[in-house]
Amino acid sequence: MSSRLGRGLLVVAGLAIGILLIVILILNRQAPTRDEATSNTPTVRLIEAELLPFVIEARGYGTARPARRWDAIANVPGRVVERHPRLESGVLLAKGTPLLTIDPSRYRLAEAETKAELASLAAEQVQLEAEAENTRRLLALERERLRLAEQELSRIRRLEASGAVSRSRLDTEERATLSQRQTVQSLENELQLMPSRRQRLEAETERAATHLAQARQDLDDTRFVAPYDLRLGEVEAELHQYINAGQRLFSADGIDAAEVVAQVPVDMLRRLLGTQTLEDADGGALDIAERLDLSAFDAEVMLVGGQGARWPARVVRVANGLDPATRTAQVVVRVDEPYRHVAPLTRPPLVRDMYVQVRLAARAEAPLMVIPASAVHQGEVYLLDDAQRLVRQPVEVAFEQHDLAVIAEGLEAGDRVILDDVVPAIGGMSIDPRRDEEAAKRLRQQALGETS
Known part of the structure; x- marks a missing residue:
């Protein structure tokens, strides 16, 4: 009986100690604090809207081709009595090099x-x-x-x-x-x-x-001499072979210039052509392309997947009509001396059938209101008012170019544009702004086309 009584006392003592600890914890508890700034005032990046000098771009894709191509066709029959030892596909030969001779007797x-x-x-x-x-x-x-x-x-x-x-x-x-x-x-x-x-x-x-x-x-006609510096294509004539009149002997591409017919979206080309003023048609030129100063457009050819390989170019003409398959306009650009300053890894020669991208650019006549395209949220821009509160401003986007959006209506110079996507974006909510000078600098560079 004494042992059972001792165990009972121990149980009662343990319960008393547990109840005492619970009471002490309840009495010493602290109520949770609420950080209003953290929960309700998000920190965002912003820039000031301003009119910027803007370079309008149009980009298209196409394949390179030589500006001049020579298909050597025999005008007279006879047997081949002389053939240049290097008359093989891919060989570069200088102007005036004797290539092939048919029996002239x-x-x-x-x-x-x-x-x-x-x-x-x-x-x-x-x-x-x-x-x-x-x-x-x-x-x-x-x-x-x-x-x-x-x-x-x-x-x-x-x-x-x-x-x-x-x-x-x-x-x-x-x-x-x-x-x-x-x-x-x-x-x-x-x-x-x-x-x-x-x-x-x-x-x-x-x-x-x-x-x-x-x-x-x-x-x-029995003698074939290189009319200009060229690169040989397919060669079909062999020494001592009898040639019939009209038979093709070989083909060659001129290396002094290359051309690219770029397929440019019509809306891009329309914006680019809008930067130029049409000349008067007094000279009888009916085609609009002939009345444009094509030299005012900057052009550059870039190799697709070529690790930065690019060539300066110039616009020579705008082909008539639209491509029936892609419904794009065809702009022809020329690259002079595509074999000059060749580097095997960084700048290969621009040869036939290379797939390239063509960039056309011209400065807009007047500065434009430009902001990052990511700052436009379904037709709205988030602004910051003088009370540091968010304002949802509807805007009209004239067009987008790469990561930029050109605003036609809805923004004025000096408006503070929020760059971040605030979720949820509630009009009138408090904002903790941080001016992003690096983003503003990058925006100016992109507007001038200084970044690819």
Whole structure:
């Protein structure tokens, strides 16, 4: 009984101690504090809205191609007798390099034959002139004889009328006079035929000269020389191979310039063209692209996936119409000397079929209201008023360019724009602002297109 009594006392003592500890904890508890600033006043970044000089950009994609391409086609048949040892695909050759020669022997013979024909015709012309001169001199003599014969005939007629000579003598003199007249007429006819003979010789000479020019042209067509610095493409002709007229021998691309036909979205191109003023159409230019100062646009070609490889370019024309597949405008830019300053890893040469991006840029005529595109929330911008409270301001976005939004209406210079996305954004809520100078600097650089 004494042991059971001791255990009971221990239980009662333990309960008493536990109750005492609970009472002490309740009496010494502290009520939780509430940090109003932390729960209700978010800290946000902001910048001041301002009108900024703005560079309007338009970007498109396309493939590079050489500005000049040469498909060497044989104009004359023959066997290949000479071929440059480096006439292979991908090889670079300088202007004036002999590339290929077709057997010229038959064309040299044709040239020699035509020259001989021309010499013969020239001799005939000299002979004709000599004959004409001789005929004129002979005609002068025969006319003089005719004059004497007619004088004699007149004298005989007077004598015959007086009975001094017989009738037979008069008849003889008349026959002699008629014969002399026939001789003079024959020489005159011969002289009249001289111009037609001369025209025939001139026509034959002209025809022979045409044959000679054709023979020389055929002879020139047997030799293929690089007309400019080029890079060889596909080569189909081999040494000793017989070539037919019209057969392609090889192709080559000029390396002095490359072109890219960039597919640019129409709305981007429209904004870019809006920065320029159309010239008057007094010169007869009907195409709008011809009335624009294309040199005012900055252009740059960038290799897609090329780790920063880029080339300065210039706009040369705007192709007519829209691409039927993508409904985009086609702007042609040219890169001069695409093989200059080539670096194997950072700047490869701009060769055929490279997939590139084209950037076109022009400064807007007037400064624009520009803010980061992330600061626009479904047509609204969060502003900070003078009481450090949030204001939801509806705005109209003219267009977006990369990470920037150009505001047409709703913002004024000096408005404090909140950059962060406040959730929930309740109008009139307190804000703890922090001016972000780095974001404002970056915004100015992006507006001027100084960052890619």
